[in-house]
Amino acid sequence: xxxxxxxxxxxxxxxxxxxxxxxxxxxxxxxxxxxxxxxxxxxxxxxxxxxxxxxxxxxxxxxxxxxxxxxxxxxxxxxxxxxxxxxxxxxxxxxxxxxxxxxxxxxxxxxxxxxxxxxxxxxxxxxxxxxxxxxxxxxxxxxxxxxxxxxxxxxxxxxxxxxxxxxxxxxxxxxxxxxxxxxx
Amino acid sequence: xxxxxxxxxxxxxxxxxxxxxxxxxxxxxxxxxxxxxxxxxxxxxxxxxxxxxxxxxxxxxxxxxxxxxxxxxxxxxxxxxxxxxxxxxxxxxxxxxxxxxxxxxxxxxxxxxxxxxxxxxxxxxxxxxxxxxxxxxxxxxxxxxxxxxxxxxxxxxxxxxxxxxxxxxxxxxxxxxxxxxxxx
Numbered sequence: 558x559x560x561x562x563x564x565x566x567x568x569x570x571x572x573x574x575x576x577x578x579x580x581x582x583x584x585x586x587x588x589x590x591x592x593x594x595x596x597x598x599x600x601x602x603x604x605x606x607x608x609x610x611x612x613x614x615x616x617x618x619x620x621x622x623x624x625x626x627x628x629x630x631x632x633x634x635x636x637x638x639x640x641x642x643x644x645x646x647x648x649x650x651x652x653x654x655x656x657x658x659x660x661x662x663x664x665x666x667x668x669x670x671x672x673x674x675x676x677x678x679x680x681x682x683x684x685x686x687x688x689x690x691x692x693x694x695x696x697x698x699x700x701x702x703x704x705x706x707x708x709x710x711x712x713x714x715x716x717x718x719x720x721x722x723x724x725x726x727x728x729x730x731x732x733x734x735x736x737x738x739x740x741x
Numbered sequence: 742x743x744x745x746x747x748x749x750x751x752x753x754x755x756x757x758x759x760x761x762x763x764x765x766x767x768x769x770x771x772x773x774x775x776x777x778x779x780x781x782x783x784x785x786x787x788x789x790x791x792x793x794x795x796x797x798x799x800x801x802x803x804x805x806x807x808x809x810x811x812x813x814x815x816x817x818x819x820x821x822x823x824x825x826x827x828x829x830x831x832x833x834x835x836x837x838x839x840x841x842x843x844x845x846x847x848x849x850x851x852x853x854x855x856x857x858x859x860x861x862x863x864x865x866x867x868x869x870x871x872x873x874x875x876x877x878x879x880x881x882x883x884x885x886x887x888x889x890x891x892x893x894x895x896x897x898x899x900x901x902x903x904x905x906x907x908x909x910x911x912x913x914x915x916x917x918x919x920x921x922x923x924x925x
Contacts, residue, residue: 634845
C-alpha cells in the first residue's frame, strides 16, 4: 500500500544525525528537504438545495466531477484556502458555515479539510482547472462519474449534516480512500 | 506578518507555466519543489485528572512546556501521528478518544490537529526531544513557561470539553498564534 515517495534530482536518501528516518539530502550541500503530508481544503457548496460541482479539466481524473477543492497554499488558513479554491475552480464566491469533514488518505499522504458553504452570490463559471461547473439536485448528481472516493464521502456527510447529524465527519469505517482506480 | 519562505540552495523563484504563483524551480533541471503548509498533530493526554506535559529539549522554545505534538510524517493518519509523537516525546502509549481542536497559524503556514487522549498505561519518560515529562493538576500547570500560544489554547479547550462543550474547537477569535516571542 505504501508508495515510496519520489526522489528529487540531485538528492539522495539518508538518515540525518539525530533523526530516525530516511530524508532527502542534497548531494552537494547536505540540505535536508523534509517531505510532509499535504493538506487539501474544499467545500460542499449549496445553492437553493442544489450542489455545486466542477468537471475536472486536469489530471488526475480529468473529465470527472468533484467539489471545489485543492492543495492549501502557504500563509493561508484552511478556510481561506477553501474560498480560494471555489473562486479558482468555479469562479464562485462562497460563505462558509461550518467545518464538515476531516479525511485522511495515508497512501498518498493527504489530509483533507472540508467545509459546508453556500454561494454568496448566484454566480459561477468554469475556472481554468474545470471543463464545466453546474448545480445539481441530490438525485441528479453524476454518481458514476465522481472523481475521488472522498467526494462521495463528503457529499453524503453534507447530506447527513443537513438532516441533523453534528459534523465534523471522518473517513467512513475501514475506508482509506483507495477504492477508485486512476485516482492519484 | 508574512515571512518569505526560505529558498533552497540551487533553486530560484519563478512562476511555472499554467501556475499563478512563484515556486521554487531547480536552476539545473527545472524540477518544481512545491512548498506546502505543514501539519502538526498532538494530544492532550490525561491520567487520573492530571495533564501530561513535556519540557522541550530542542529549539524552538527549549526548556518550555508543551503537549506531545509534532510534524506529521508521510503515510500516517493524523491519529497515528499523534500516538507516535506521544511515544517519541513522552514514551507514553495513549488512547485517543476524540478530535479536540484544529488550529491554523498562517504566519508559519501551520495547521494543527489535536486529540483528547488518556494514558493507556501509567508509564511515561522523557523521549530524546524532552528534558522531562510530568503529570500536572490543572492548577499546577506551569502557565508562565508554556512553549506556544496553541498549547494554552488546547489545554483550555480540553478543559471546556471536559465541562461539556462539544469539540472540535478552533483558534480563539482574532488569535493567529503570533503572540509569543521566539515561538518559531
